Every structure is written in structure tokens, then in C-alpha cells.
Amino acid sequence: MKTIFMTGKGGVGKSTLSSAVAWQLAESGKRVLAVSFDPAHNLGDIFHEELSHKKKRFKKTNLYLQETNLEKSAEEYIEANMSILNEVYNYLSVFNMDDYFNILKYSPGVEEYAALTALQRILTEEEKNFDYIIFDTPPTGLTLRILALPRITVAWIERLIKIRQQILEKRYTIHKITGKYSEKGTKLAYTEDEDRVMVKLWEMRRRYQSVQDALEGEHNRICVVFNPDYLSLKESERLLQGIHELKLPIETVFHNKLNETRSQVASGVEREILSRYPNLKIERVPEIDHTEPTCYVMDKNIIASFL
Numbered sequence: 402m403k404t405i406f407m408t409g410k411g412g413v414g415k416s417t418l419s420s421a422v423a424w425q426l427a428e429s430g431k432r433v434l435a436v437s438f439d440p441a442h443n444l445g446d447i448f449h450e451e452l453s454h455k456k457k458r459f460k461k462t463n464l465y466l467q468e469t470n471l472e473k474s475a476e477e478y479i480e481a482n483m484s485i486l487n488e489v490y491n492y493l494s495v496f497n498m499d500d501y502f503n504i505l506k507y508s509p510g511v512e513e514y515a516a517l518t519a520l521q522r523i524l525t526e527e528e529k530n531f532d533y534i535i536f537d538t539p540p541t542g543l544t545l546r547i548l549a550l551p552r553i554t555v556a557w558i559e560r561l562i563k564i565r566q567q568i569l570e571k572r573y574t575i576h577k578i579t580g581k582y583s584e585k586g587t588k589l590a591y592t593e594d595e596d597r598v599m600v601k602l603w604e605m606r607r608r609y610q611s612v613q614d615a616l617e618g619e620h621n622r623i624c625v626v627f628n629p630d631y632l633s634l635k636e637s638e639r640l641l642q643g644i645h646e647l648k649l650p651i652e653t654v655f656h657n658k659l660n661e662t663r664s665q666v667a668s669g670v671e672r673e674i675l676s677r678y679p680n681l682k683i684e685r686v687p688e689i690d691h692t693e694p695t696c697y698v699m700d701k702n703i704i705a706s707f708l
């Protein structure tokens with residue numbers, strides 16, 4: 402299975418191009434899932450379909466569509482974490498966890514983690530069902546944070562595992578001094594396999610590492626969409642730099658909404674991008690008269706580099 406992330410500034414055409422790429426791949430016989438991760442979804446508007454958190458087949462074609470409900474994902478993410486806390490630390494059940502839930506819902510980073518959790522789930526659950534998954538992403542800042550998160554989280558978990566190992570070593574020392582455990586006392590685990598916290602940490606590391614592997618892997622493509630104007634150029638440069646720093650694969654950029662009157666700016670913008678990233682392949686997409694309601698059908702073939 403291959404994945405494509407369509408990224409870029411708001412309004413450059415991420416949803417339009419995600420839809421067109423998804424449609425063309427499906428037309429060529431591939432099984433395709435197009436997922437919107439932008440809280441301001443417009444995949445449904447483009448295909449004239451009522452979409453939800455659950456994938457929906459588009460008119461008996463090979464194409465399925467889905468709009469991820471990030472708020473729902475955030476709740477699922479917090480609930481999953483609370484149940485881990487409850488399971489690992491039994492004494493927490495005496496606190497009112499509902500209060501925590503409501504506070505956590507609005508705490509910084511939850512949106513990004515919710516998106517990451519949803520992303521991980523889609524990658525695992527749909528791997529066998531599709532040849533391609535196209536992700537229509539939110540604007541630059543949030544997307545970069547989501548893409549950076551698996552690596553940062555794995556690094557954090559590694560650190561937590563080290564701290565936990567130190568705790569277990571101390572427990573072991575105490576155990577050696579005090580004997581196995583007293584009849585009244587509770588036995589605290591001192592081996593890694595027996596320690597529930599450690600087992601959870603391993604499980605989390607495996608889960609986040611699998612997303613990182615998928616992002617870095619040869620079957621993933623991050624695409625940047627930009628327009629022939631300097632504001633969009635500046636933001637694309639920041640995005641390209643961010644993706645570059647995260648060492649994620651980028652190959653194709655879409656130069657969207659090209660027209661005659663902007664041809665001079667367009668070549669300036671392309672020159673600047675290529676001077677920094679000479680290996681990028683630029684796919685030009687002309688400005689289209691969108692009086693037709695089916696803008697996902699594009700005359701130009703834009704999927705050659707993904708096949």
C-alpha cells in the first residue's frame with residue numbers, strides 16, 4: 402500500500418488535488434481511500450457526498466471517501482489513555498476522572514495526538530484494503546506538527562523507558578534486602594515483563610514507531626501544493642524545509658492554478674524552489690474553470706509520478 406500526503410497553505414488546492422489524484426488512481430484500477438484530516442473538510446463538497454468518520458464508497462467505484470472527525474478522535478484518544486491509567490494505577494479510581502477528561506480535552510497538543518492516533522488506526526486497519534491512501538491535510542503548521550509527532554513521541558517514550566528501568570532496578574534492590582514480599586504487603590513487579598507500566602510503554606513505542614516507519618518509508622510521498630504567488634512560495638519554502646528537516650520523502654510538488662497572466666511570477670516561483678531543492682519534480686496544474694460541478698475530474702493526468 403502507498404500513501405500520499407497533500408500539504409500546503411490554506412486555499413492552494415490541497416483538497417482539489419487530493420480528490421483529482423484519488424479519482425485518477427481509482428479510474429486506473431487502483432483501490433483508493435481519500436481521507437480528509439483538515440478540520441475544515443471539503444472532500445464531501447467536492448464529491449457531492451455526505452461524508453463521516455466512517456469510509457464511504459463513492460458511486461460503486463474503487464474509490465472510498467472519509468472525513469476524520471478530529472474531535473471524536475481526541476475523545477477516543479483521551480478515553481484510551483484514561484483506561485490505561487486506570488488499569489495501571491488502580492488507586493486512581495478514587496479520583497473523579499471526569500474532571501480530568503474535561504480538562505485534557507482542551508489541553509495543548511491533544512488535536513495533534515488525536516490526528517496521529519486516527520492516522521495510526523487508518524494505516525493499520527486499511528493497509529490490506531487499499532492500494533493507495535491519500536491524505537488531505539490541514540494547513541501547514543498543524544500538518545508539520547502532526548508529521549513531527551511520531552519521532553518526538555518515540556524519543557520521549559525511550560526516555561520514559563530508561564526512567565522506568567531505573568525504578569525497577571531500585572525495586573529489585575529493595576526486594577533483595579527485604580525478601581520476596583511480606584504476607585500483608587503487595588508485591589511490586591521488579592522485572593520488566595511483569596511491570597504493567599513498562600509493558601504499556603513498549604506497546605506505545607511500537608505503535609508510534611510503526612507510524613514513523615510508514616512516514617519515512619519508500620511507499621510514502623509527501624506532496625506540497627503551491628500557487629504562482631509569492632505568499633504561497635514563502636509558505637511552501639517553510640513547509641519544504643520542515644519536511645526536509647523531518648527527513649520525510651518528498652518528490653513531487655504541485656504548481657496549481659497556473660494561468661497565462663501569472664506565467665512570469667510562476668517561473669520565478671519555480672526557479673526559487675528548484676534552486677533550493679533541485680531534485681523536486683514539479684507537476685503543473687492549470688487554472689480550471691470550475692463552473693462544472695465535477696472538479697475532481699481533471700483533464701490533465703497528474704498521477705504518473707505515483708504509479
Ligand SMILES: Nc1ncnc2c1ncn2[C@@H]1O[C@H](COP(=O)(O)OP(=O)(O)O)[C@@H](O)[C@H]1O
Nearest residue numbers: 410411412413414415416417658687688689691
Ligand atoms: N486548478 C484549479 N483551478 C481553479 N481553481 C482551483 C484549482 N484548484 C483549486 N481551485 C479552487 O481554489 C479554492 C481552494 O481550493 P481547495 O482545494 O479547497 O484548497 P485547500 O484544500 O488547499 O484549502 C477552491 O475554490 C477551488 O475550487
Ligand SMILES: [Mg+2]
Nearest residue numbers: 415416439443
Ligand atoms: Mg481543503
